[in-house]
Structures are given as structure tokens and as C-alpha cells.
Amino acid sequence: MTGNVDVLLGSIDAIENGLGQFGYIANRQISTAVYLSHHLKKPILVEGPAGVGKTELAKSVAAYVGMPLIRMQCYEGLDESKALYEWKYGKQLLYTQILKDKLGQLFGLTETIEEALEKLHGFSDVFFSHHFLEPRPLLRALQQENGAVLLIDEIDKSDQEFEAFLLEILSDYQVTIPEIGVVEAITPPIVFLTSNSMRDLGDALKRRCLHLHIGFPDAKLEARIIDTRVPGIDEKLRKQLVSFVQQLRALELKKLPSVSETIDWARVLVLLHANMLQSDMVRDTLNVLLKFESDIEAAGKQIDSMTHKARQEAGFAD
Amino acid sequence: MPTDVQVHGIAPVQTGPTMSEPLRRFLAAARSAGVRISSAESIDAMRAIEVVGFSDRTVLRDSLSLLVAKSVEEKHIFEDCFELYFQRNDFAKPNEPGWRTPQAEDEDDEDGGNQGGGPGGTGSAQGMGGGQGQGKAAGDKLAQMLLADDRAGLAQAMEQAAEQIGLNKISFFTQTNLYTRRIMERMGIRPVEREIEALRRANNDASNSRADALETGRERLRDRVRDFVERNLLLFAKGENEKFREELLKSSKLTNMERRDMDRMRVIVRAIAKKLAEKYGRNRKKKNRGQLDTRKTIRRNMAWESIPFITVWKQKKIDKPKVMVLCDVSGSVAAMAQFLLLFLYTLNEALSNIRSFAFAGNLIEVSEILEKKPIEEAISEIMMTVGFGSSNYGNALLDFEEGFFSAVDSKTTVIILGDARGNYNDPRTDIVQRLSERAKRLIWLNPEYRSSWGTGDSDMFRYGPYCHILTVCNTIRHLENIVTDMLKGSR
Numbered sequence: 001m002t003g004n005v006d007v008l009l010g011s012i013d014a015i016e017n018g019l020g021q022f023g024y025i026a027n028r029q030i031s032t033a034v035y036l037s038h039h040l041k042k043p044i045l046v047e048g049p050a051g052v053g054k055t056e057l058a059k060s061v062a063a064y065v066g067m068p069l070i071r072m073q074c075y076e077g078l079d080e081s082k083a084l085y086e087w088k089y090g091k092q093l094l095y096t097q098i099l100k101d102k103l104g105q106l107f108g109l110t111e112t113i114e115e116a117l118e119k120l121h122g123f124s125d126v127f128f129s130h131h132f133l134e135p136r137p138l139l140r141a142l143q144q145e146n147g148a149v150l151l152i153d154e155i156d157k158s159d160q161e162f163e164a165f166l167l168e169i170l171s172d173y174q175v176t177i178p179e180i181g182v183v184e185a186i187t188p189p190i191v192f193l194t195s196n197s198m199r200d201l202g203d204a205l206k207r208r209c210l211h212l213h214i215g216f217p218d219a220k221l222e223a224r225i226i227d228t229r230v231p232g233i234d235e236k237l238r239k240q241l242v243s244f245v246q247q248l249r250a251l252e253l254k255k256l257p258s259v260s261e262t263i264d265w266a267r268v269l270v271l272l273h274a275n276m277l278q279s280d281m282v283r284d285t286l287n288v289l290l291k292f293e294s295d296i297e298a299a300g301k302q303i304d305s306m307t308h309k310a311r312q313e314a315g316f317a318d
Numbered sequence: 319m320p321t322d323v324q325v326h327g328i329a330p331v332q333t334g335p336t337m338s339e340p341l342r343r344f345l346a347a348a349r350s351a352g353v354r355i356s357s358a359e360s361i362d363a364m365r366a367i368e369v370v371g372f373s374d375r376t377v378l379r380d381s382l383s384l385l386v387a388k389s390v391e392e393k394h395i396f397e398d399c400f401e402l403y404f405q406r407n408d409f410a411k412p413n414e415p416g417w418r419t420p421q422a423e424d425e426d427d428e429d430g431g432n433q434g435g436g437p438g439g440t441g442s443a444q445g446m447g448g449g450q451g452q453g454k455a456a457g458d459k460l461a462q463m464l465l466a467d468d469r470a471g472l473a474q475a476m477e478q479a480a481e482q483i484g485l486n487k488i489s490f491f492t493q494t495n496l497y498t499r500r501i502m503e504r505m506g507i508r509p510v511e512r513e514i515e516a517l518r519r520a521n522n523d524a525s526n527s528r529a530d531a532l533e534t535g536r537e538r539l540r541d542r543v544r545d546f547v548e549r550n551l552l553l554f555a556k557g558e559n560e561k562f563r564e565e566l567l568k569s570s571k572l573t574n575m576e577r578r579d580m581d582r583m584r585v586i587v588r589a590i591a592k593k594l595a596e597k598y599g600r601n602r603k604k605k606n607r608g609q610l611d612t613r614k615t616i617r618r619n620m621a622w623e624s625i626p627f628i629t630v631w632k633q634k635k636i637d638k639p640k641v642m643v644l645c646d647v648s649g650s651v652a653a654m655a656q657f658l659l660l661f662l663y664t665l666n667e668a669l670s671n672i673r674s675f676a677f678a679g680n681l682i683e684v685s686e687i688l689e690k691k692p693i694e695e696a697i698s699e700i701m702m703t704v705g706f707g708s709s710n711y712g713n714a715l716l717d718f719e720e721g722f723f724s725a726v727d728s729k730t731t732v733i734i735l736g737d738a739r740g741n742y743n744d745p746r747t748d749i750v751q752r753l754s755e756r757a758k759r760l761i762w763l764n765p766e767y768r769s770s771w772g773t774g775d776s777d778m779f780r781y782g783p784y785c786h787i788l789t790v791c792n793t794i795r796h797l798e799n800i801v802t803d804m805l806k807g808s809r
Contacts, residue, residue, distance in 0.1 A: 012377060028376060032370075036366055036384060039369045040362065040366060042362070081613060087613060087616075089612060089616055092616070096623065096624070203356075206388040207356055207358060207388075210385060211385075211388045
């Protein structure tokens with residue numbers, strides 16, 4: 001299995017093509033990051049605006065290398081008992097009950113308390129052991145024998161304490177459970193962290209990661225993405241639509257449309273059997289691209305000229 | 319960018335202990351341009367280069383950028399720096415393969431001249447090294463290269479000369495000419511100039527045409543050397559200069575601040591305040607309510623068969639200081655007030671509640687203005703409202719006692735910023751005394767030096783006994799220390 005991964009992640013070109021087969025059009029920078037991450041055994045911290053395919057990257061890599069994807073969604077208040085491990089309390093309490101019943105049998109023959117204690121020390125401590133450990137995503141990722149892709153999603157939404165808690169797993173692929181000791185990864189997982197830059201992440205975390213910034217794609221890349229994601233689309237329409245979205249991004253909007261919105265829009269237009277951008281149709285479907293009323297209003301005024309320009313750029317003058 | 323590019327200049331040093339040298343220089347340049355690079359990151363960068371090699375420029379750039387630049391801004395700086403540093407050499411002919419680092423050439427010579435650059439390069443460099451660049455031989459060599467327009471050879475000689483005179487120590491724009499001249503002299507321009515003179519004196523067709531050619535060559539060389547020097551200035555000096563200025567500004571008196579430094583100062587203040595906010599914004603105290611911490615509860619109660627006699631809670635309370643600031647905004651104190659307010663409002667997340675008051679003759683609350691408007695605008699508006707008139711501390715303190723005394727409680731830190739010069743009005747020290755008893759702490763910041771306290775109309779020593787902290791505060795550094803103490807004290 002590991003050998004296979006080495007082949008799959010053996011060169012930057014292989015990664016670029018491989019991810020392409022799974023529907024993820026990566027630019028050179030992204031595939032370089034995946035390549036380096038594998039060879040330097042470092043996690044990738046992916047930053048960028050919402051909807052440019054940060055989470056999708058982890059999913060596609062998991063599909064490409066054929067490893068399970070273990071995903072951990074971060075939120076405020078997330079702590080180690082939800083992220084790493086938890087004790088099975090019910091089971092632990094049952095165990096103490098059983099123990100109590102057995103005590104008579106065990107210590108029946110002992111005469112003094114000292115002797116009983118001596119005997120007690122003889123038993124291994126089962127109370128805090130793997131039997132009663134409930135693994136959460138992080139521990140699960142370390143326990144996968146054939147490796148895994150671990151996605152720590154939206155790390156910026158978690159508390160700063162949690163960020164510090166992640167440092168050990170990110171740099172050494174191990175965690176320390178006070179009652180048990182150090183648990184090391186069987187096979188180091190491929191780790192992705194994503195962030196929407198809600199807050200600045202700590203330097204310590206950044207230092208341990210490769211920092212990949214995914215911005216909005218250029219027209220060429222976006223066209224390729226649409227092509228893979230919306231297979232039935234007419235080529236002329238695709239060109240116009242990409243050109244339109246690119247123009248839209250040049251406007252001053254509250255939230256710029258990202259790739260996921262372009263894909264949604266392309267699907268809508270295909271459903272509507274469009275083969276060319278028409279101002280009216282654009283106006284009716286603009287809410288797929290823009291998520292704020294004020295944005296729709298601002299863009300609304302320029303739809304005619306932008307549609308016209310998109311058609312011209314795609315080679316269709318009116 | 320072509321992918322089949324041979325890396326000229328760094329390729330020979332890929333193995334062995336000197337491998338990191340060009341990289342180290344580049345990282346130093348990137349650092350001085352403002353990219354923060356830790357030593358762990360430089361080691362990672364080295365490891366990355368072992369993996370990807372130098373053969374593909376784009377991949378190299380992307381890899382280093384992934385490892386070293388950790389924010390979007392840093393990535394931009396980094397990429398500019400990369401382009402600048404690893405740009406195709408000016409002397410290289412357009413279709414000659416190879417992009418190189420400035421000053422990477424001497425590497426080759428130290429290794430025994432193991433094949434440096436283009437044709438004729440190695441020979442000339444050795445000539446330079448031996449002859450100190452001043453001798454006749456060097457001059458002849460240079461003249462030859464100038465006449466033949468041997469770009470590779472000139473480039474190599476130039477870079478070596480630059481290394482010898484220590485071009486990477488250049489720190490000011492005004493030094494460009496000096497360094498240009500020094501490099502040319504080191505390359506042996508003097509003998510060439512003497513030759514030109516001699517040729518002119520001979521004044522025949524042959525000698526004149528040779529002199530013309532040499533002069534053209536010299537001009538061309540000067541342009542290139544200047545370009546080269548300017549590029550190095552950009553690479554090595556910009557960041558250093560910024561840092562130097564910043565340090566200087568941090569410890570210069572705020573009351574003397576020049577207008578053009580104000581913006582820069584604000585950036586610095588924001589950066590410091592943000593750092594402090596990050597550090598102290600999370601002072602948490604355990605609190606006896608919230609979510610039950612099952613694990614710790616069971617653990618704690620093991621002795622009673624885990625029947626929860628003692629409960630442990632997850633939630634913690636965030637303990638932040640409550641601050642009230644009274645700023646004298648008259649005359650000389652105004653500049654300081656501006657920075658104190660800017661500082662405190664940037665710190666907002668580390669403070670639970672901040673209320674600010676401005677006074678000269680009278681006192682008004684300015685919290686609302688400061689919260690709603692950007693600080694620069696707010697300050698000028700405050701000045702318009704109360705900034706006129708001479709300061710009257712007694713009056714202002716009375717205003718405060720009458721209007722806002724009830725808001726002061728045992729958790730409040732009160733900061734008074736002022737020179738305590740009340741124009742011989744009644745200082746009303748009794749109010750300060752009451753304030754001091756009521757508040758958690760009373761901090762008085764005085765922008766005047768200690769030596770002038772108590773002189774003239776200064777009532778500083780009369781207020782002094784009632785202040786928990788009384789200190790001079792007229793630079794950003796003072797401000798930083800005081801605010802840090804305040805945040806620490808709240809723990």
C-alpha cells in the first residue's frame with residue numbers, strides 16, 4: 001500500500017494528472033504542495049476564500065491515493081474529548097462493579113490489608129487502557145494501518161487552545177494521552193488543515209505546516225474546472241460564463257462568487273437549456289452567483305454590458 | 319518559465335556542505351524584505367530543495383513559498399524577492415540558458431574555479447582575484463572584455479568585485495554611486511581610463527577609434543554596475559532600513575513626532591497592541607458553572623466510587639481589566655493622548671470595557687466617538703470639541719466625579735494622561751485621593767521628564783502620593799511597557 005502511495009505521489013505531474021482524473025483540476029502550486037507534503041511529511045495548511053475547493057482538495061487526494069478520509073469539523077468550544085479521545089465512562093463504571101464482586105474472591109485468602117494491597121498491585125491497570133478508549137477523529141487517523149487523509153476543516157473557527165493542542169500531532173504524528181502514554185501513528189496520515197482566515201493562526205501552527213493559498217482561478221483554469229464538473233455544458237456557453245464570472249470578480253462586491261458558485265450556475269444554465277448568455281436569463285439566475293441583495297443590485301446595473309463583453313470575448317459578437 | 323533551464327552558478331554547489339549557501343543568502347534577503355523566517359523554516363527549505371532540486375524554477379519558487387511565506391502578504395513579498403534575486407542576469411545574452419543569483423559566482427571560485435559561467439568567465443575571475451583588480455594585467459583583461467562585450471566575463475568580474483568590497487553592506491540609497499565606483503575600480507577601470515587618456519593624446523585614427531570603443535564599453539559597464547548595485551540595495555537594505563527606522567521611532571518622543579511619521583507610527587502602535595491583545599486576550603478564570611467536565615468529575619470522585627460529590631466544570635471565565643482613561647488633550651499632551659487612545663482601542667479584545675474621557679478646561683466622555691469612527695477622525699473631532707482652552711485639572715476632575723464616579727469600581731483601572739499643569743488652578747487632590755481609594759489602580763502617565771515635574775504650574779508631586787503607578791510616558795516603548803504591566807497585573 002505504502003509503495004503504491006509513493007508511486008501515486010511520486011512526481012508533481014503525476015499528482016496533477018491523478019487529481020484531474022478525480023475531478024479536481026489542480027494548478028501547479030497545489031500539486032507541488034501535495035508532493036512536498038508527502039516527501040517532507042508535513043501537513044498542508046490551505047487558506048483562501050470560501051468555495052475555492054479547499055475541502056475538495058483533501059477529498060480528491062483521499063480518493064486519488066485510495067485512503068479513507070477522516071474529517072474533523074472545527075468549531076468554537078471543540079476540545080480534546082471530541083477531537084482526540086474519550087473514555088467509555090459507562091463501561092468503566094461497569095468494570096468497577098464487576099471488580100467489586102470479584103474482590104471477595106481475590107482477596108479472600110489475604111489476611112491483612114497490606115497483603116491485599118500487595119496483591120492489588122499485581123494486577124495490571126485496566127481501568128485506563130485501550131479497552132476503555134473511545135477514539136475520536138484525530139486518534140482514529142493515527143490508528144489507520146494503511147494511512148489516512150486527515151482533514152481538519154476550518155481550523156480558524158476553533159479556540160486558540162485547541163490550536164496549541166494540535167501542535168504535537170502536526171509535527172510528530174503522535175498524541176500524548178496522560179493515562180496511557182504516547183500513541184504514535186502507525187502510518188503517518190496526510191494532513192490537510194483549512195482556514196478561511198477568520199482569525200490569524202498562531203505562528204507555531206503555521207511553522208509546522210506548508211502554507212498553501214488558493215485564490216480565485218484564472219479564466220483558463222476555471223474553464224477546465226467547469227468542463228470536468230459540468231460535463232454536458234456547451235463550449236460556447238462555458239466560455240461566456242467563465243468570462244462573465246471573471247468580470248464579476250473585478251467588481252467591488254461584499255462576497256465575490258467563487259468556483260463552487262460558478263459550478264452551480266453552470267448547472268443551472270444547463271438545466272435551463274441555455275446555449276448562450278442572455279441578459280434576462282443572467283438577471284434571473286444571478287442569485288445563484290451572488291449571495292447578498294446589495295451585491296445583486298450593484299451587479300444588476302452592469303449585466304447588459306458584461307454579458308455583451310462575455311459574448312465578445314468568447315467570440316460571438318451580437 | 320522554461321523547465322529545462324540549467325541552473326547556472328548554484329548547480330555546482332548542490333552537494334557538500336556549501337549547498338545551503340545560495341539558499342541562505344536568498345533567505346537573508348527575503349528576511350530583510352520583511353518575510354519572517356524562523357531557523358526551523360530555513361532547515362525545511364533546505365530539505366525541500368533536496369527533494370525538488372534547482373532544475374525547475376517555478377517548482378522551486380512554489381516550494382519555497384509554501385515553506386517560508388505564511389500569509390498572503392508574505393507570499394507577495396516573497397515572490398517579488400524571488401524574482402529579484404533569481405532573475406536572469408543582466409549580462410546574460412537573451413537566449414543564453416541560465417539564471418543566476420547575484421554574488422553566487424564566488425562560490426565557484428572558492429571551490430577552485432570549478433566551471434563557473436560562460437566562456438572566458440573563469441579566467442577573468444582568477445585574473446581579478448590575483449591582481450587585486452588594480453594592476454596592469456587586470457586593466458588589460460577588462461579592456462579586452464569591454465571591447466569584446468564579453469557579458470559573461472564582465473558579470474563574473476563584477477560580482478566578484480562586489481563581494482570583495484562588501485556590497486551586501488549597502489544600506490542607503492545615497493551610497494549607490496560610491497559603491498558603483500568602488501566596484502568598477504576593483505574591476506580595474508583605472509588602468510583602462512589611463513589607457514583611454516593615452517590613446518586620446520596619441521590622437522590618430524586607430525587610437526581614437528579604440529578610445530571610443532573603450533569609452534562606450536565603460537559607459538555600458540557603469541550602467542550595468544549601477545543596476546546591479548541598485549538591485550542589491552533593494553534586496554539587502556530595504557528591510558533593514560525599515561527596521562532601523564521603526565526602532566528609532568519607537569524610542570523617539572511622541573510629542574516631537576513629525577507629520578510624515580504619524581502613519582508609520584500608527585502601524586507600529588497597532589502591531590504592538592495586537593501582539594499584546596493576542597497574549598493577554600485569553601486570561602481565563604475557572605468558573606463554577608457551565609458544562610460538566612465528565613472526565614475530570616469521574617476522576618476526581620474515584621475515591622467515592624465515582625459518585626460525583628465534587629463537580630468539575632468546563633467553562634472558564636475570561637478575566638479582563640476594565641479601563642477608564644482620562645486624557646488631557648490640551649497643547650503638548652495631545653499627541654501622546656492620540657497614541658494612548660489608539661493603543662487602548664486596538665487592544666479592545668484584551669480589555670473587557672473601556673471608557674474614555676477627554677479634557678482641557680472641561681471633561682467630556684468620548685467613548686462613543688472613538689468606537690464609531692476610525693481613530694484618526696475621532697481624535698480630530700475630539701480636539702474640535704474640547705481641545706481648545708488651557709487645561710484646568712481641578713475643573714476636569716470635578717466634572718468626572720460628578721458625572722462618572724459611580725462607574726468606577728474595584729475592578730477598574732483608571733489611567734490619567736496629562737502633564738499635571740493646571741495653570742495655577744485648584745488641583746483638587748482630594749478627588750484624586752477618592753478616585754484612588756475607589757479604583758483598583760490609578761495610573762498617572764506624564765509625558766514630561768521627571769526633572770520638570772513640580773516646576774512652574776506643575777502639580778505632579780501633589781497628585782503623586784495618590785497614584786499607584788506614576789511614570790514618564792512619552793515614547794511608544796514606554797506605552798508598551800505600561801500597558802503590558804497593566805494586563806499582567808490583572809491576572
